[in-house]
Amino acid sequence: MSFRRQRASRACETCHARKVRCDAASLGVPCTNCVAFQIDCRIPTPKRKKVQNPGGQTNKDSDSDRDGFEDRQPQPASGTSVNVYDRAPTISHSTEGTPSASKTEAQTRQEEVDSSTYLNLVMKPKFTRAPITEAGRVAFLGESSNLTLLVHDRQGFSDVVHYPLPENIRGSRARLTELDNVEIDILHQRGAFLLPPRSLCDELIDAYFNWVHPIVPVINRTRFMRQYRDSKNPPSLLLLQAVLLAGSRVCTNAQLMDANGSTTPAALTFYKRAKALYDANYEDDRVTIVQSLLLLGWYWEGPEDVTKNVFYWSRVATIVAQGSGMHRSVEQSQLSKSDKRLWKRIWWTLFTRDRSVAVALGRPIHINLDDSDVEMLTEDDFIEDESDRASQFQPNPVHVHFFLHDMALADWLQNCPKTVYWEMPRHHFCGSSYAG
Structure with a gap:
């Protein structure tokens, strides 16, 4: 069954107290902000006498499309609570629950494109040496792939395994036009298109690059900041929200903290x-996804959760990276120099996370270096200069040396889980731990 939101004629108490935009009047109760923080959405009771605001203006940040973020976790206010989720939805069998067997015109057209794309691609001359202008849209063909055999048969042997993804199967950077109304509504309900006020957003991004980036140097900071400052070519919304998430963990701005001083909400x-x-497949750039x-x-919700923690997400990231061929050397590929460096940093970051998480949580390791031929990182791999411009942010020697040593430590740690699990008797391990 479906629920219809109760529409309100004014802002809820929480949004009114925080002086942020409330969509209860347009979307109904609960508003997006209250849904995001999982609190009751309360509409204040109208007073008998209302004072008309002559200006009729509301406070807005200079960048209006960044409004609507909750400064901190609001405390429950007095008044009547309105919650449309008090009653669980009814689950029933019906013909409406049967999946549609028909294809849309777009699906039919896409199948026709996919069936001939790679076959036509490998027939093109100089396919293996075509420049890769977009690092996030790369086709990886391993040596045992049937398509690799076709490429070698057509164009001779090649040590290249990374190829430019064909134009006709590359989606737009943001796939909003491919999402249906239900998916778009879900994104709106989650507040996916909302960003903090510009000043708070700037502070979160600074905190991320100061404290998180040295540990996981997977973003080209110069490129990211250039896009962040360019409203006509902004960074990926998915990546930006993820950066804000990580930044919120290390940012000390009081607007992000609840009554207990925690930034978890x-x-x-x-x-x-x-x-x-x-989840909506909003982003199709594979580097951005990783x-x-x-x-x-x-x-991370807690130790009992196994699908929302660093172990889970680092594994998923590794799977996507391997599907794109990040575990293979890109030195012979047609990626740009800056993209080659970025790919190497991403791969070795995945490796260090894999080893450190396995040891810290007592989990199995995931990455087998026998499957990889990516060269070890050097100090030059942290340089973000591009062919036509110098980097605005030069590598911090302390951060570079830290990560290089962290990578070496991760290489040494890779045998720890194996030794603890299989080679060392349980009582010996426990005894040695207490003996220390």
């Missing part, structure tokens, strides 16, 4: 927004 909001975008998945691990 704010982090949960960013997590839900980023995850909603990921970057975002890694950062989703900065939210």
